[in-house]
Amino acid sequence: MAFSIKEVATPMFQKNAFVIVIVAALSLAFGPHLAAEPGVPLQDEKKIEALTKSVHPSVVKVESRHGRRKVATGVVMDDAGHIVTTALISSTEEKVSVLASDGRWIQADFLGMDPETHIAVIRAKDKSLAPLSQGSASRLGPGAWIAVVSVSPENTPAVTQGIVSSVSEERLRLNVWVVPGSSGSPVVDAEGRMVGLLRGVYRDESPVVFEFREREVVGSGMVWSRAESPAAGMAVAVPMETVKAVFQEIRDTGKVQRGWLGVTIADSEDNQVVIAGLEKGSPADQAKLLEGDVVVKFNGRNMSDAASLAAAVRRTKPGQEAALQVLRKGKTLDVKVKMGAYPDKAAHREITLKFPELFAEPAPRTIEPPGPPGR
Numbered sequence: 001m002a003f004s005i006k007e008v009a010t011p012m013f014q015k016n017a018f019v020i021v022i023v024a025a026l027s028l029a030f031g032p033h034l035a036a037e038p039g040v041p042l043q044d045e046k047k048i049e050a051l052t053k054s055v056h057p058s059v060v061k062v063e064s065r066h067g068r069r070k071v072a073t074g075v076v077m078d079d080a081g082h083i084v085t086t087a088l089i090s091s092t093e094e095k096v097s098v099l100a101s102d103g104r105w106i107q108a109d110f111l112g113m114d115p116e117t118h119i120a121v122i123r124a125k126d127k128s129l130a131p132l133s134q135g136s137a138s139r140l141g142p143g144a145w146i147a148v149v150s151v152s153p154e155n156t157p158a159v160t161q162g163i164v165s166s167v168s169e170e171r172l173r174l175n176v177w178v179v180p181g182s183s184g185s186p187v188v189d190a191e192g193r194m195v196g197l198l199r200g201v202y203r204d205e206s207p208v209v210f211e212f213r214e215r216e217v218v219g220s221g222m223v224w225s226r227a228e229s230p231a232a233g234m235a236v237a238v239p240m241e242t243v244k245a246v247f248q249e250i251r252d253t254g255k256v257q258r259g260w261l262g263v264t265i266a267d268s269e270d271n272q273v274v275i276a277g278l279e280k281g282s283p284a285d286q287a288k289l290l291e292g293d294v295v296v297k298f299n300g301r302n303m304s305d306a307a308s309l310a311a312a313v314r315r316t317k318p319g320q321e322a323a324l325q326v327l328r329k330g331k332t333l334d335v336k337v338k339m340g341a342y343p344d345k346a347a348h349r350e351i352t353l354k355f356p357e358l359f360a361e362p363a364p365r366t367i368e369p370p371g372p373p374g375r
Helices: 011-036 045-058 240-253 306-315 344-354
Strands: 059-065 069-076 082-086 095-099 105-114 119-124 145-151 157-167 172-175 186-188 194-201 210-217 221-228 235-239 263-267 273-278 294-298 321-328 331-338
Touching: 045 059, 045 145, 045 157, 045 186, 059 082, 059 145, 069 194, 082 240, 095 119, 105 240, 119 240, 145 194, 194 240, 235 240, 263 306, 273 306, 294 306
Parallel strands: none
Antiparallel strands: 059 069, 059 095, 069 082, 069 210, 082 119, 095 105, 105 119, 145 157, 145 186, 157 172, 172 235, 186 194, 194 235, 210 221, 263 273, 273 294, 294 321, 321 331
């Protein structure tokens, strides 16, 4: 690579010009890579290669078919063949199979999913898959190094490295480059221990997944079209502690027991959480909550927005008593509510509403006449 420097009047300007040209030259030579993973630390290549080799046998490609084909990634959790993946694989009507690291296709059973964390659990009909070593997200902090190990579109090992951007009880924000099909991949630390499960891109937390539709063209075989979320340099993952809890509950019971109030809530213009509607006979209705009530606290925690209240309700187990502080016509009231169980139909409806393009009824296959001959 060659470049020239034009002389300028003073040494300082000359030095600055030199720096500018160097930066410009590097940008031209390496720009795509620098832009793809801003701020990513450089780790020893041999260590990353060894880490990928150790983790990849526990990573599988997950495919489901029910009129259409959806592709994600999964992680083997135990010797019984249980695998955690994304909740986009979320129906007992889907035919599920996994591609193991040794190239074998293995049939799997869908066990259940959680719309809150977007985690699903399936069980491969083969107990020879190697489970991944499990770590903890509790020791992670901003700047901690992590890697995401997945399966490439060519069905080969894939890895990308990055850092933790922020940590909370419910999610990990990651500065890491992810690509379509990576949802459900393990986030691992420098020792190759799983510390989280990749959920989606940071921008809107949409899933990173392949979705295929097939149509048959006479004389041309199958034509594939692909709809996918774009790759992004920021991602969201579920912390390992939550992954383990959700996995164990779905494995043992087929679902995650989450609390239910039976209310519709909204954020008001003055940043209050307002009950906009109640279901008849619901826990909220039985506790004499009313439309227009402002929820100030839930189990002693201030509720700043509707999303915070929804998350707090879901974390409460059915049958537990919750203490709400509400504001009604200027008066503060303390209300006790015995939580109900989040209905299965509502759970499936929620995940369907979040990703309608992936759960809409597939269009019937059509046979189209061949196009005009080429000129």
